[in-house]
Amino acid sequence: MKVKTAKEPMIRIAKRTELSTGLSMGIRVGSIVIALLACGLVLLLITNGKISFGDIYSQMLEGAFGTARRIKITVRDTCALLCLAVALAPAFKMRFWNIGAEGQALVGALASCIVVKLCPDLPVALLLLVMFIASVVAGALWGVIPGYFKAKIKANETLFTLMMNYVAIQLVKFFVVLWEKQKGAGVMSTLTTGKLPQLFGVDYGWSIVIILVITVLSYVYMKYSKQGYEIAVVGESENTARYIGINVNKVIVRTMAISGALCGLAGFLLVSGTHHLVKSDIVGGNGFTAIIVAWLAKLNPLTMILTSFFVSFLDIGTAKIASSCNLNDFASDVVVGVALFIILASEFFINYRVIFNKRAKEGK
């Protein structure tokens, strides 16, 4: 009966139906460990052995947590990323591919600067409030425009939000030239007012508090509010939403207003808490990195605290190694890319199971 005439596939891939929480957590933690090891290997290769394998990790830790100042920078970068990731969550939950966080944050930052330039003599508290409102409104507007066209004429939101980024960049460049400190400098001088007061001994102390509060509020909004529920229904099935009488277009526009507004808020915090000026790369690509951070956390704002920390840690840690080994800035991009690739690949093993053919293994 053991005559084998037919060929059998060696490896098959089957979809998992259930997975215990323990195992899925195990796979995730495992993927992080593998990602860290792979990052080490990549660094080992690109530094040509100038640094030993063990040193890579101690240097990364050193870079991220070595001094009080470094810890503060790690926390600052984590929060900057977190704010944008949280902002994207409602849009993604609605299956609205908002690739425009960068631009929405940028117009938010620009709006804050315009307010300061227009009325620098307002009392600081009032000025900050006006800046805040202007940024949030500008960001919301930048989100609502693609949202409105998506709702009205089914315009592709991915392209639309992406293109809105470039419009925002050009706008900022225009204003920077308008305000530049001397002709041809290409940068504006830092603002003298409209700064958030210090907290915990740092300029961006309030930013951290505000972002953490927003994160918790966003979690509650998505999970427990009626609007959050509507977002989930629209995202899953527009037909079901229509069937029960949800005004789908209204939900799309409203959610994009919220998503854009939170991005605008991130822009406000960048200006008032960190940079005190606007430049076209002030968001620094975080608007795109935040997309991955949000998805890694399965769109759960609380989990995003962890994922944004992990990405920031890798970024800063590698930057430290890059500077001590005379590598350029791209080293950290490469390393973060490798790490994210491995972590995202782990989702494959959570959703699928690889089966090696038993009959083939028995070797007849």
Added chain:
Amino acid sequence: MSNAAIELKGITKRFGSITANKNISMTVAKGEILSILGENGSGKTTLMNMLSGIYHPDEGQIFVDGKEASIQSPKDAFNYKIGMIHQHFKLVDILTVTENVILGLKGEGKLSIKKSAAKIKEICDMYGFNIDPMKKIYEMSVSEKQTVEIIKVIYRGAQILILDEPTAVLTPKETENLFNILRNMRDDGKSIIIITHKLNEVMALSDKVAVLRKGEYIGTVLTKDATEQSLTEMMVGKKVSLNIERTEPHDCENRLVLTNVSVTNKEGVQLLKNVSFTAKSGEILGIAGIAGSGQKELLEAIAGLQHLKTGSIIYHDPKTGKEEDLRNKTPLQIRDLGVRLSFVPEDRLGMGLVGSMGITDNMMLRSYKGGKGMFLHRKDPKDLADKIIKELEVVTPGTETPVRKLSGGNIQKVLVGREIAAAPTVFMAAYPVRGLDINSSYLIYNLLNAQKEGGTAVIFVGEDLDVLIELCDRILVICHGQISGIVDGKSATKEDIGMMMTNLPTAEVKEGDAQ
């Protein structure tokens, strides 16, 4: 065993922790028609998909013509002369029959449509198909398209044909035609496997019946030794009653009056034309028609999901006696008028429910707006979910398990349960038993009857004419978006309804021809 076309030995297929087929061994002889019968989720389609190369068994062997076969892809299946005709046709609309048939085949040098067409003609003559090889697919009816699918597999030399619920989309007349063709093929020595739910078709067509239950092979019986009752018992594993009780309608009052309702889609195609009828309280109004004749649009128009071009939908409120026109109101506006309209749509997960949410959150779809403040109140929906799980015997690990993971019958129980919980005055259900097993189907019929008893106007869109005739008090027959007649459920015959499904009353046909 030399007469066996296909022999399965110890076939097992698992999906995760679920075993879809467990140690199945059976044979299909040459020149016979075998029906595979089983409730939903009993593994019929999985088993056939392994024969046609869509899945690969985890354990066991398949023998074709006495030799072990390894079927890795549909192409391999064709090499073993196995052809499957799926429920959803895979044809290119703008091509002709011939072009579709030869699509993807390696020809010999020069492509000759003429030669292929002649060969198709030959096949048609041989088995009694009536089809023009040069006709384009988009000009065809559903049954013609199915014919093309069958010709396609025969052209490729299939000796073993597998048909997955082929009659679901056919009228009784077309079904009879198909059966004749299948009998011709059997007499020609081909093996035919047919997957079906409908017992009467099994009895009429097949030589043998193989029964599966919960992934296990129960046995094969000769059709002539079986009865509908005995097959059902094999399928379900216990005695079931196959009678639907029909009580006399009582307290009938006009509840919903439609007058000259017309609906056109965005492309300007008329989907409903001058539809007028009355749904009365305390009765079940059946809607019969070939799939896609406008049933969906009709229910959606009532539910406020279709824009009416002309006509009116008047709702008579039983409490206040007021009349409300529902024309072009949104579902929310309709509810705000106090109209308690429940609707079980055809596409359960795509329209009635949210697949990734648990039962509780799905219960909330209808009620989430209620309650004060901006936050959700999950207490009542949770209680309702528990109640439905208990009363309708929904099999689920818990109220938070995504409904997508439940079986078809359980998903439908959740949906129907929610819609009934709203204490409707009008209850509409589109194909509520489609894909459901016998037990679940009868549960749904009983629920519809209970609604009728309670004085609700029930509108039931069905596909099984036997059920429609047994269950409904009146049956409205729809054809190409127009009403071709309304008949009494007690006196109607299947043949009459079948005729009305394909033909409009003569006067209107002439009008259609003139256009």
